[in-house]
Amino acid sequence: MPIDCTCSAIAAGEFCVYYQPRFSMKKRLNPCAAEALIRWSAQPGLSPEMFVTEMERNGHIEALTMFVAESVCQHIHNLQSSLGISPKIAINVPPALLSDKGFLARMCALIAAYDVSPELIEIEITESSIAPDILALVSSVEMLRSAGFGVALDDFGAGFSGLRYLDLIPASIIKMDRHFVSGLGKRKTCDMIVASVARMARETGMIAVAEGVETQAQLDYVAALGYNEVQGFLLGRPMPFGQFISFLAGYRARHQKAGTAQPRILLPAGC
Numbered sequence: 001m002p003i004d005c006t007c008s009a010i011a012a013g014e015f016c017v018y019y020q021p022r023f024s025m026k027k028r029l030n031p032c033a034a035e036a037l038i039r040w041s042a043q044p045g046l047s048p049e050m051f052v053t054e055m056e057r058n059g060h061i062e063a064l065t066m067f068v069a070e071s072v073c074q075h076i077h078n079l080q081s082s083l084g085i086s087p088k089i090a091i092n093v094p095p096a097l098l099s100d101k102g103f104l105a106r107m108c109a110l111i112a113a114y115d116v117s118p119e120l121i122e123i124e125i126t127e128s129s130i131a132p133d134i135l136a137l138v139s140s141v142e143m144l145r146s147a148g149f150g151v152a153l154d155d156f157g158a159g160f161s162g163l164r165y166l167d168l169i170p171a172s173i174i175k176m177d178r179h180f181v182s183g184l185g186k187r188k189t190c191d192m193i194v195a196s197v198a199r200m201a202r203e204t205g206m207i208a209v210a211e212g213v214e215t216q217a218q219l220d221y222v223a224a225l226g227y228n229e230v231q232g233f234l235l236g237r238p239m240p241f242g243q244f245i246s247f248l249a250g251y252r253a254r255h256q257k258a259g260t261a262q263p264r265i266l267l268p269a270g271c
């Protein structure tokens with residue numbers, strides 16, 4: 001890659017974090033969480049897939065991930081103090097970094113510095129690269145869960161992990177890859193896979209999230225299968241933090257006007 005994907009670009013403030021909301025099926029599609037997504041503001045033409053892959057290769061992914069984690073903690077702190085809102089936010093972490101013993105300590109130091117509860121942070125295990133040591137990964141996930149963090153199997157069904165991860169890793173959330181969601185009603189295999197994952201999640205007590213929901217038909221389909229939450233362009237695109245604040249504030253204003261009950265995570269008592 002001709003562009004210099006290194007820590008100096010992070011230090012120069014060239015990156016920012018966008019947020020894509022996730023919605024609860026049970027609670028009339030209330031926003032219940034969001035995924036933090038890195039964007040290279042100084043290189044808008046470069047897709048995150050391209051530079052994240054390059055940084056996983058050149059060893060700068062740890063710095064990038066910790067930049068996202070710190071931004072997320074800062075933003076949660078900001079939302080708590082300015083709006084009284086405590087959103088649950090997911091961070092994408094490659095398995096090699098997650099397996100590193102120091103990762104948990106760094107996450108604990110960050111949440112302590114910004115006074116953020118671990119229950120508000122969800123670690124998504126990405127499937128873009130293979131786990132170098134599955135047992136080390138399992139042990140890291142166990143420690144993260146014991147410390148109170150949520151852990152998600154991201155892009156489930158795509159990439160490197162699949163059923164072996166499901167068997168071994170004590171995750172709390174499973175995110176059905178958007179490839180299979182996009183094939184719903186079109187390909188029998190997608191219908192079967194998306195249905196089986198809903199069932200596996202239910203039977204193992206995991207939260208099932210359908211990713212990449214772009215149409216009402218897909219939303220209806222995953223709702224009928226019992227998915228707990230949805231994420232996708234139909235309901236919300238990734239947005240900069242400023243817009244995310246307005247989205248949450250606007251949602252709260254509409255909600256209060258309607259005089260309905262307070263939703264679960266975003267609007268704690270007293271807001």
Ligand code: G
Nearest residue numbers: 037092155211212213214231232233234238
């Ligand atoms: O792999 P992961 O699920 O973390 O990827 C998130 C990426 O998926 C983001 O870049 C986001 O823009 C993209 N994305 C989110 N929702 C949708 C969707 O409904 N359709 C498509 N095609 N992409 C989506």
Ligand code: MN
Nearest residue numbers: 035092124154
């Ligand atoms: Mn993800």
